[in-house]
Amino acid sequence: MLEEPRIGVFICHCGGNISDTIDVARVKEIIGSLGHVKLAETFEYMCSNPGQEMIKKAIDEHKLNRVVVASCSPRMHLDTFRQAVKSAGLNSYLLDMINIREHCSWVHDDKEKATSKAIALIRGAVERAKFLEPLTPKSLKVTESVLVIGGGIAGIYSALELADKGYQVYLVERNPSIGGHMAQLSKTFPTFDCSACILTPKMVSVSQHPNIKIFTNAEPVAVKGSPGNYQVDIRIRPRYVNLEKCTACGECARKCPVKKPSKFEENLGQEKAIYIPFKQAIPNCYVIDKDYCLFLTRGICRICERFCKGEAIDFTQQEQVVSLDVGAIIACTGYSLIDSKLFGQYNYGYHPDIVTNLQFERLMLQGLHKPSNGEVPKKIAFILCVGSRSTATNACEYCCKIGCMNAIKHALLLDKSVPGAEPWIFYTDIRAHGKGYEEFYAKAREHHTTFIRGRVAEVVPKGNSLVVKAEDTVLGKQIEEPFDLVVLSPALVPNISTKELAEMLGIDLGPDSFFLEVHHKLRGVETKREGIFIAGCAQGPKDIRETTMESMATASKVATFLGRGKISVSPEVAFLVPDKCNLCGVCIEQCPTKAIKKGKKEVTIDPISCVGCGICVPVCPKEAIDLKHSTEAQLIAQIEGVSREGDTSPKIIAFIERMTAYGSADLGGQSRRSYTSQVRLVGVPSTGRLGIKHLLHAFASGADGVIFVEGDDSLFKEDQLRERIIQLKKDLGKFGIQSLRIQSITTTIPQFEKIMSLFDAFVERISKLGPIPREKREELEKYLKGEQIATQHAT
């Protein structure tokens, strides 16, 4: 305690919403008599101007240094009252709000019981208020630059957008050229724009933009720092060709004696060991493949060096790591195709004329031919959903989203370029969502594409042709149809090393293994880590239009984030209690935002990355971590205050996570879902904040059961919660308390029914168990005061 607390308690009638069910006069009387409470007042509408004036005047007149407002949900009016006390010269963190409307008057009918519960809740807040400390949000300058990881269309678009807004952008691409998959495509659905024609001008803009610096053959290897100020190490692999000197004349490649399959041509063509991925590559510079170059593998040759007039070849180049300071990061690493060989029935890889749709793009651009003999194929089967929409091992449960439209595009392109072509599309369902897509599908039907509804069973080479076997589910008939060429539409999966990148960045992957956004609809380009954003297919399969739209949204979010110039950091963060930590490091793994770092001599908690969930606090065996604004002293005082008050039995304390779960209970209140008044709610940053000590305090001071209510989207994940509960049950056993006295539940906001029915059922269960005997409570009290008790087993 900093100074002698002088507490003022303000109880709101809420125009009858509270006072009709709760006897506010009695509440005022009892609360007013508590120690350190200098003043208790009631008022019709506390949030109104006169209500706020009343608080301000009282602070001044009674020299209050703590304020408790008992009214509606803090989700509603916390800011209102914080402003009010602030304008009266009090630090806004010396205010506490306690919810006696949504969590009390609206959900109970019995006036007696509701009043008693309200007194308990307010008493908890008063006890807590005694320990409140003034806090100030930190303000930090942000670095006004952005790292964009991945140079596909998503990276290109967001880089340009941000550079145009004046930010310094670093674009890092793993391949020797930017462009991503779009550079490989022929024409694009549903408009038939030539992919290169719309992409390459953008690539050129990127390379010429004064605010963009491109790193190719490069990828991030380490990320440090915190939102607004990240330091990222980029590893750049040697190209062995000097970027400044190479004029892309191509003399080197003409002379190079080594041929290798071209990755850009999806292995349907060859290039030299010194090559340029494609003509319009950016940077427009040759590169040496170190796995094929004779000099780099066997120390002979160096022919290219001899023929390069610009002396651009440089075998002395070494791998280098550069460090970049950026305020924000965009991860847009795109996708790759699932390996079709995983699905044996298509015989991919066993016959050259069974190709993927991406290979087909290249075949179209090369001049359509059969890879086996160069003849022009006429009858072509497009097989959809290869490895998509399936629960089989290795397959993807989600839809690839582009396979259908892409096959239709190919069918229509064939109609134009190969006279007499006969495209057949084997589909499960045609997915033609999106502007102009249904019309595109109709066009394909008009142009004599044959659509067969049935998932292909197998592709078997027979003589000169490939036989596709499937059921036409519309006819109810099996068909076996010969084709010249078979084109598979493989599932889209996250790009290689997406998982490692997510770990490096401290962001989550969804069940589909793509980067996970914070909210599917409302916060679609943000990740759980502030300052880190996502765009394009790295977030999930999508077409080009959706990718570019999303990239612009991402750029806009980044600009808003950086545009403030500084970030305000909540002071409600974890901190180390001096001289207690013994460097065991168990907290580090528990922290969901990687805010805790271990140095040689000390553990540090970064107050900017820390989100104040408090998960680390109870796991520290040395009690070396505490949490601002939810300190051990504050929390325990509140628990005791709430549990001690009143003589109802059984008493249940429900610890409720302050965002989602709390919102859910609020919604239950708004819906007037009445439930047992035996349950008293205590808000916590997350139930991960709680350990065995808090339970013991609750039981010692009058509680008979404890419930943890956690938000479904919380950083304290469901399995972590489950594990924590199992541990707590074991620990309670050691103190002779039945494990049935604790229960947990996770919820989304609308699922309040689930919480309320658990409350009712739990009270029933605890009633059957009976209250905790007085001797037991005394025993726990002694233990908590530091006296040893013999541990025993639960009955």
Add this chain to the structure above:
Amino acid sequence: MQPNTQLEKTNQKVETTPAEPLVQQKDRWAFVHEVEKLPGGENILDCLQCGLCAGTCPTRFAMDYSPIQIIKMIHLGMREEVLSSSTIWVCSSCYSCYSRCPRAVDITTLMMSLRNLAMKEKIPVKKEIKPKFHKTFYEIVRKYGRLHEPELLMKILKKSDLPNLYNNVKFGWSLLRKGRLKLRPTKIGNHAELLAILEKTAKEEAQ
């Protein structure tokens, strides 16, 4: 306001007898849940009606309903039609559908379960299906502990079905020449144990 003549017209034509629903909602889910409890029926509601099973099935040509249709019929609660279909008897348990089904529907095992259910309920089998085949098959296996193909053929092929008989004898001859077929039946070792197993399962089935 203009009267809505369109509506008036249609109103006059409204049918008085309600349309017959395809299935009774209550019965429908009852059958689905019954099937879900059978071995092989666990993932029945996971089927996305892609048709791969039908496309891959080697005995599809001889079935009255394809595997995907059987699944759909289960979804619709068409219990009688499913249990009296020829499909469940024609299925040769090749596992091709199950191994390729994208939603892990174990159709093969399900077909066996449906056969058992049909037998238990003494549902008459379509006349083109010969439960005689299954019965004879079982008797031979019971007798020797393994199958003896020539005996099976002799017992189930009708003397009158000459072309079929001829084809089978021809095929049998080529198998015989390659040593893939034995004229004399052989018994497995420990035949008594097999009999005991069969007795026990029969008893359990009966319960």
